[in-house]
Amino acid sequence: MQRLRANPGKKALRCIDNCFYVRLPVRTHVVKNDDNLTDVLIKYAKPHLRTNDIVFISEKMVAITQGRAFFIDDIKPSFMAKFLSKYVYKSPHGIGLGSPWTMELALREAGYLKIFFAALAAAVTKPFGIKGVFYKICGRGIAAIDGPCSYTLPPYNKYAVLAPAKPNEVAKELSKVLDTAVIIVDANDLGVDIVGKSTDKISDDFIKSAIKDNPLGQSAQQTPIGIIRKVNIVKKVTIPAKSSKLIKVKIDA
Numbered sequence: 001m002q003r004l005r006a007n008p009g010k011k012a013l014r015c016i017d018n019c020f021y022v023r024l025p026v027r028t029h030v031v032k033n034d035d036n037l038t039d040v041l042i043k044y045a046k047p048h049l050r051t052n053d054i055v056f057i058s059e060k061m062v063a064i065t066q067g068r069a070f071f072i073d074d075i076k077p078s079f080m081a082k083f084l085s086k087y088v089y090k091s092p093h094g095i096g097l098g099s100p101w102t103m104e105l106a107l108r109e110a111g112y113l114k115i116f117f118a119a120l121a122a123a124v125t126k127p128f129g130i131k132g133v134f135y136k137i138c139g140r141g142i143a144a145i146d147g148p149c150s151y152t153l154p155p156y157n158k159y160a161v162l163a164p165a166k167p168n169e170v171a172k173e174l175s176k177v178l179d180t181a182v183i184i185v186d187a188n189d190l191g192v193d194i195v196g197k198s199t200d201k202i203s204d205d206f207i208k209s210a211i212k213d214n215p216l217g218q219s220a221q222q223t224p225i226g227i228i229r230k231v232n233i234v235k236k237v238t239i240p241a242k243s244s245k246l247i248k249v250k251i252d253a
Contacts, residue, residue: 005024008221010215016206016209020230025226032064035064037174040225049178049180053181054182054228055181058184059186060224061225062184062196063161066165069159069161071155077103080107080116085098097147099148099160109141110141118137121134142163144163144195145160163195164195170184171196181199181202182197183197183202192211210228
């Protein structure tokens with residue numbers, strides 16, 4: 001069984017409301033559309049689970065296993081997709097709808113009329129400093145469409161990916177199999193969105209606080225699964241003669 005440790009540049013431990021939690025990323029093979037999501041979770045996550053653990057998983061992995069990832073060479077953008085994508089803000093943290101391929105998927109998913117109306121509303125309200133109108137009209141499913149980026153793990157650096165279908169239902173089914181809470185998340189360096197949950201007993205604010213530094217990583221880490229575990233911090237204090245106080249901290253996980 002693999003040893004779980006924080007990804008490079010990330011810290012395992014996080015303090016929330018005076019309680020300590022470790023975030024343990026779980027490495028997998030490169031998950032593809034012919035993989036069964038439940039089998040992936042059973043193989044890689046279940047052997048590590050303890051009572052009261054929370055499993056959080058990348059929405060992209062869920063979408064991929066649902067067949068909602070598309071090789072960009074297989075997407076033929078329409079004139080409308082090419083036109084509208086030119087006016088989308090290109091964030092360094094993700095291309096969003098700023099490519100003809102992702103915009104084409106948005107048009108297919110939401111419909112031409114809705115996308116056109118949202119784009120028109122955004123154009124009218126933007127001069128007044130009102131932001132986010134486009135995505136408020138189209139919905140979170142459109143906002144979550146992910147496009148090809150250089151830092152994305154191959155082969156998905158050349159794929160466009162839709163949001164997962166029925167994420168709450170997926171989370172609940174996985175929870176039954178794993179016998180623990182399951183949260184589907186969209187996490188990046190800009191923030192965290194809760195896409196699906198197996199239970200409402202765990203607040204969105206807690207999950208966002210627990211993983212707001214994106215402990216799963218964004219590229220070659222191959223860690224689309226994570227475990228949140230509450231831990232006890234045991235402090236052992238030794239004061240040697242003629243010496244300054246020495247404090248050792250042990251994490252009982």
